[in-house]
Amino acid sequence: MKSTKLVYMEDMHTLEGSAQVVEVGEQDGRKYVVLDQTILYAQGGGQPADHGLITSTHAGFAVTDVRFKDGLVYHYGNYVNGALAAGEGVSIAVDGERRQLHKRLHSGAHVLDMTVAEMGLPWVPGKGYHFPDGPYVEYAGFLQGVSTDELKAKLEERCNQIIALNLPTSIRFVSIDEMTKLCRFVPDNLPAGKPARVVLYGSFGVPCGGTHVARLAEVGRIIIRKIKEDKGVIKVGYTVDI
Numbered sequence: 001m002k003s004t005k006l007v008y009m010e011d012m013h014t015l016e017g018s019a020q021v022v023e024v025g026e027q028d029g030r031k032y033v034v035l036d037q038t039i040l041y042a043q044g045g046g047q048p049a050d051h052g053l054i055t056s057t058h059a060g061f062a063v064t065d066v067r068f069k070d071g072l073v074y075h076y077g078n079y080v081n082g083a084l085a086a087g088e089g090v091s092i093a094v095d096g097e098r099r100q101l102h103k104r105l106h107s108g109a110h111v112l113d114m115t116v117a118e119m120g121l122p123w124v125p126g127k128g129y130h131f132p133d134g135p136y137v138e139y140a141g142f143l144q145g146v147s148t149d150e151l152k153a154k155l156e157e158r159c160n161q162i163i164a165l166n167l168p169t170s171i172r173f174v175s176i177d178e179m180t181k182l183c184r185f186v187p188d189n190l191p192a193g194k195p196a197r198v199v200l201y202g203s204f205g206v207p208c209g210g211t212h213v214a215r216l217a218e219v220g221r222i223i224i225r226k227i228k229e230d231k232g233v234i235k236v237g238y239t240v241d242i
């Protein structure tokens with residue numbers, strides 16, 4: 001089967017689109033729809049899936065989870081009326097409020113990475129969790145007796161100064177070679193089957209397939225909730241003003 005085109009990789013702001021149904025079915029009791037292309041974000045990179053609605057002239061399918069598997073995007077959810085069939089043309093609508101919060105949290109984490117780099121902290125970015133229920137970013141590194149209260153205040157202050165610069169988000173599709181030139185860190189487990197994309201704020205690039213705000217002011221205020229280190233893993237809990 002042909003891979004699902006990930007429209008959201010190129011355009012992170014469109015909330016209404018169209019597509020053609022490729023396959024419908026059920027997996028482990030969950031109904032799913034596969035489309036030839038999608039604007040709904042598939043969960044990954046620490047960012048939750050979009051919610052939304054897929055509609056044809058006679059059916060509606062409420063999407064409550066989206067997953068990427070072997071080149072295909074599976075939209076999971078339930079029919080609100082009728083049923084979809086392969087070959088049909090459909091409209092897609094994204095839950096914009098949910099998407100916007102995810103964008104703000106994800107872009108906020110890039111600002112945090114930028115701040116860490118700018119402050120010269122020798123921390124290596126690891127896992128990110130940008131869900132609204134307690135977002136955090138992990139780094140490999142040690143705090144070595146640093147006052148976390150002071151660090152928290154400094155990080156938060158600098159993050160919000162960077163947000164105030166209101167830099168635009170720019171994206172580039174690149175080769176892995178080029179990626180290593182644009183980004184300080186490139187993980188060796190880049191997701192297979194997805195385009196190699198770099199998200200940039202100024203010259204600060206991060207390999208990333210998530211959705212982002214158009215300009216940093218949209219993030220609002222970043223709050224650093226806590227910083228702790230355990231055996232060489234520094235966890236920085238953050239959030240945005242909601």
Ligand SMILES: [Zn+2]
Binds near residue numbers: 106110199207208210
């Ligand atoms: Zn990212």
